[in-house]
Amino acid sequence: MGEIKRGFIIFILFSVLTGLMYPVIITGLAQVFWKDKANGSLIVSNKKVIGSKLIGQKFTSPQYFHARPSAIDYKGNISGASNLGPTSSKLIENAQKEINSVRSENALGKDSKIPADLVLSSASGLDPHISLDSALLQAPRIAKIRGITLDKMNKLIYKNLEEPLFKFLGQKRVNVLTLNLELEKE
Amino acid sequence: MFDILFIVLFVLAILISGVFFGEYMAKVFRGDKTFLSPLLRPLEKFIYKVSGINEDSEMDWKIYTLSFLSITIFSFISLFLLQEIQHFLPLNPERLGPVRWDIALNTTVSFVTNTNWQAYGGENTMSYLTQMLGLCVQNFISAGVGIAVLIAFIRGFTRNETHTIGNFWVDLTRSILYILLPFSIILAFIFISEGIVQTFKGYEVIKTLEGLTQTIPLGPTASQIAIKFLGTNGGGFFNANSAHPFENPTPFTNFLENYAMLLIPVALPFTFGILLNKRRQGYAIFCVMMILFLGGLALAIYSEFQGNPMLSKLGIHSGLNMEGKEVRFGIIPSILFAVTTTCTSCGGVNSMHDSLTPLSGLILLFNMCVGEVIFGGVGVGLIGLLVNAVLAMFIVGLMIGRSPEFLAKKLEPFEMLMAVISILSTPMSVLVFSCIAIMTSAGLASLNNLGPHGLSEILYAFASPTGNNGSAFGGLNASTLFYTLTTSLAMLIGRFTTIIPALAIAGALAKKKFVPPSSATFTTDVPLFVWLLVAVVILVGGLTYFPVLTLGPILEHLFMKMGMSF
Numbered sequence: 001m002g003e004i005k006r007g008f009i010i011f012i013l014f015s016v017l018t019g020l021m022y023p024v025i026i027t028g029l030a031q032v033f034w035k036d037k038a039n040g041s042l043i044v045s046n047k048k049v050i051g052s053k054l055i056g057q058k059f060t061s062p063q064y065f066h067a068r069p070s071a072i073d074y075k076g077n078i079s080g081a082s083n084l085g086p087t088s089s090k091l092i093e094n095a096q097k098e099i100n101s102v103r104s105e106n107a108l109g110k111d112s113k114i115p116a117d118l119v120l121s122s123a124s125g126l127d128p129h130i131s132l133d134s135a136l137l138q139a140p141r142i143a144k145i146r147g148i149t150l151d152k153m154n155k156l157i158y159k160n161l162e163e164p165l166f167k168f169l170g171q172k173r174v175n176v177l178t179l180n181l182e183l184e185k186e
Numbered sequence: 187m188f189d190i191l192f193i194v195l196f197v198l199a200i201l202i203s204g205v206f207f208g209e210y211m212a213k214v215f216r217g218d219k220t221f222l223s224p225l226l227r228p229l230e231k232f233i234y235k236v237s238g239i240n241e242d243s244e245m246d247w248k249i250y251t252l253s254f255l256s257i258t259i260f261s262f263i264s265l266f267l268l269q270e271i272q273h274f275l276p277l278n279p280e281r282l283g284p285v286r287w288d289i290a291l292n293t294t295v296s297f298v299t300n301t302n303w304q305a306y307g308g309e310n311t312m313s314y315l316t317q318m319l320g321l322c323v324q325n326f327i328s329a330g331v332g333i334a335v336l337i338a339f340i341r342g343f344t345r346n347e348t349h350t351i352g353n354f355w356v357d358l359t360r361s362i363l364y365i366l367l368p369f370s371i372i373l374a375f376i377f378i379s380e381g382i383v384q385t386f387k388g389y390e391v392i393k394t395l396e397g398l399t400q401t402i403p404l405g406p407t408a409s410q411i412a413i414k415f416l417g418t419n420g421g422g423f424f425n426a427n428s429a430h431p432f433e434n435p436t437p438f439t440n441f442l443e444n445y446a447m448l449l450i451p452v453a454l455p456f457t458f459g460i461l462l463n464k465r466r467q468g469y470a471i472f473c474v475m476m477i478l479f480l481g482g483l484a485l486a487i488y489s490e491f492q493g494n495p496m497l498s499k500l501g502i503h504s505g506l507n508m509e510g511k512e513v514r515f516g517i518i519p520s521i522l523f524a525v526t527t528t529c530t531s532c533g534g535v536n537s538m539h540d541s542l543t544p545l546s547g548l549i550l551l552f553n554m555c556v557g558e559v560i561f562g563g564v565g566v567g568l569i570g571l572l573v574n575a576v577l578a579m580f581i582v583g584l585m586i587g588r589s590p591e592f593l594a595k596k597l598e599p600f601e602m603l604m605a606v607i608s609i610l611s612t613p614m615s616v617l618v619f620s621c622i623a624i625m626t627s628a629g630l631a632s633l634n635n636l637g638p639h640g641l642s643e644i645l646y647a648f649a650s651p652t653g654n655n656g657s658a659f660g661g662l663n664a665s666t667l668f669y670t671l672t673t674s675l676a677m678l679i680g681r682f683t684t685i686i687p688a689l690a691i692a693g694a695l696a697k698k699k700f701v702p703p704s705s706a707t708f709t710t711d712v713p714l715f716v717w718l719l720v721a722v723v724i725l726v727g728g729l730t731y732f733p734v735l736t737l738g739p740i741l742e743h744l745f746m747k748m749g750m751s752f
Contacts, residue, residue, distance in 0.1 A: 003252050006239060006253070010237050010239075014327055014362060018362065019319040019320070022409060030385070034378045038383055040390065041381050041435075048393075049392045051402075052390075054381055055402055058398055059395070064396070074394075077389075077401040079425045081429070081540075082509065082661075083634050084510075085540055085639035085659075085661070086742070086746050087638070087639055087751050087752055088635050095500055114502055116497070120502070120507075120508040121509060122510070122511070123537050123538045124429040125426065127431075129513040129514050162514075164437065165437055168191045169192070169437040170436070170438075173514055177395065
């Protein structure tokens with residue numbers, strides 16, 4: 001019986017230590033030292049929160065860079081993916097649909113190669129990035145609509161390019177939301 | 187090129203830290219002074235004093251098991267209740283209601299057994315208080331229990347003619363205080379500085395640049411993610427687990443999360459060698475794990491880079507399989523993460539395993555099906571491999587015609603019985619439950635994919651809980667009554683048939699006299715032993731699962747090559 005009583009006391013002690021003190025102290029320090037990041041890296045414009053730097057958004061209008069397809073439509077209340085396997089007919093159908101719309105929106109030929117990330121949905125449904133290739137592919141369309149030169153558009157993309165850390169950690173990528181915000185400023 | 191550098195540096199990093207951390211953990215469990223002792227020793231003494239534990243008293247294996255069961259039961263009651271009454275409790279800014287009873291039960295079993303299978307969706311089910319005081323606490327305790335039991339298991343080999351195998355409370359307290367907690371704190375701060383959220387504020391509901399409504403979920407996440415990986419737990423704060431940008435925002439956090447999963451499991455073989463006073467034995471065990479790890483990794487990376495020919499035909503560049511992967515990670519880090527998480531029984535994911543190419547899926551299934559012994563969960567992984575070693579030495583004994591022994595202890599029927607229970611329970615649970623699922627409409631109704639991939643989904647849904655892993659082929663709807671109850675059972679079987687036989691073996695071995703080595707003793711710290719153990723793991727796993735793996739991932743691979751979809 002002694003061990004059962006000890007089990008109870010130890011359980012309470014560790015609950016307090018690891019379930020209350022640990023997260024509360026860390027939250028306290030986080031709110032002091034990394035206030036912005038600890039609260040979601042939010043982007044504020046005109047005193048209104050318009051999103052988070054880390055969370056992708058849905059873009060459909062042609063004057064914006066488009067993000068990746070999302071199984072949850074970027075709603076954010078629950079994250080998730082399509083979970084379609086490589087031999088799923090639905091996967092192939094979805095990919096075909098996305099490829100068709102990317103080709104028609106960007107006036108590409110029907111044999112053009114499309115970067116995989118732009119037409120296949122992400123793991124979180126909230127992927128904030130697209131690959132460099134996917135951004136460059138959309139540049140002519142947006143330059144034309146916004147009436148700026150392609151050269152300037154590409155410069156803007158490269159300005160927003162996130163490079164792999166120490167050359168080997170991560171992929172070359174562009175944050176769609178911050179790039180589009182910058183477009184608005186132009 | 188840089189991708190290869192990534193793998194090489196990663197393996198070097200875990201190897202180096204493994205050696206040092208292994209030494210550190212050995213010190214902790216021998217009760218030696220460490221650099222953290224001045225800070226933590228008073229707290230440790232305080233815990234013993236309040237709970238009436240005599241540090242120097244020892245337990246036999248039955249009392250040790252009873253103690254383990256006692257904290258497990260209190261954990262169980264507390265976590266279940268927290269989920270059911272969370273709407274009456276503070277720190278619930280989203281006013282989430284009580285969790286449906288079978289999902290609450292499943293989650294309770296899942297976190298108490300260090301599985302962390304997610305039948306629930308984090309951000310729309312669990313209040314902040316449930317996450318902290320329920321899930322986070324179990325992240326620590328269930329991991330601490332795993333390490334404690336391993337240390338007791340090792341004592342079975344180091345002790346001579348005694349009936350005790352240590353004090354469970356002391357082992358547990360030291361695991362949490364000296365190993366899990368301090369390194370979680372460091373990790374949590376790095377995570378926050380990279381963008382993982384840590385706040386008690388409620389969710390932000392915003393209008394996006396195009397005027398659509400979006401919810402931005404928040405919470406005390408970083409503190410939980412740190413222990414989620416360090417304790418090979420793997421339960422996500424959010425539904426998408428570590429694919430969610432708030433759980434894994436940058437390639438750097440991804441590297442750290444991957445690294446944290448392996449830190450303790452890689453170091454434990456070294457700890458084992460030191461405690462045993464046979465360092466070479468530790469290296470040999472480490473080599474077995476590393477060979478199996480790298481072999482699987484190589485095949486999975488190869489498979490993923492082959493891409494999907496059906497996507498290639500549509501016009502996707504290289505047919506690259508980016509479905510269910512995040513751009514900031516890319517292919518190799520996603521695969522490394524997937525292989526690590528299935529080897530270590532962590533279960534945290536940064537890509538959706540359901541959407542991986544079939545042969546990558548095969549590797550993940552294999553890693554779990556062999557019983558989570560390739561590094562494995564903290565503590566229990568090494569136990570699993572050592573039990574396999576017991577089996578290997580039994581086979582050796584038969585081959586060379588000597589009564590079998592391992593590490594100077596004779597292996598007799600009782601130990602072999604326990605070893606066989608431990609090893610066979612995994613395939614029994616995985617295959618029998620999968621069979622039931624395939625034969626019932628309740629089992630098939632949850633499928634998200636058809637054809638051979640559907641079989642893989644079901645197999646994964648029982649391999650993962652039985653291995654106490656927790657990752658999933660997430661398309662399968664695991665929140666139906668059928669799956670919440672069957673996977674709960676699988677998790678309990680997985681946990682208890684590892685820990686209880688291990689403690690029984692430890693108790694039996696501690697009682698035995700050391701057998702003095704002779705010229706005919708089969709040495710177990712040489713390459714021959716390493717390859718023998720690798721073969722035993724592959725053969726036991728391979729032969730048992732070969733038929734079902736053929737009908738699942740292998741068949742799917744062939745269909746994919748032929749361009750057939752379902």
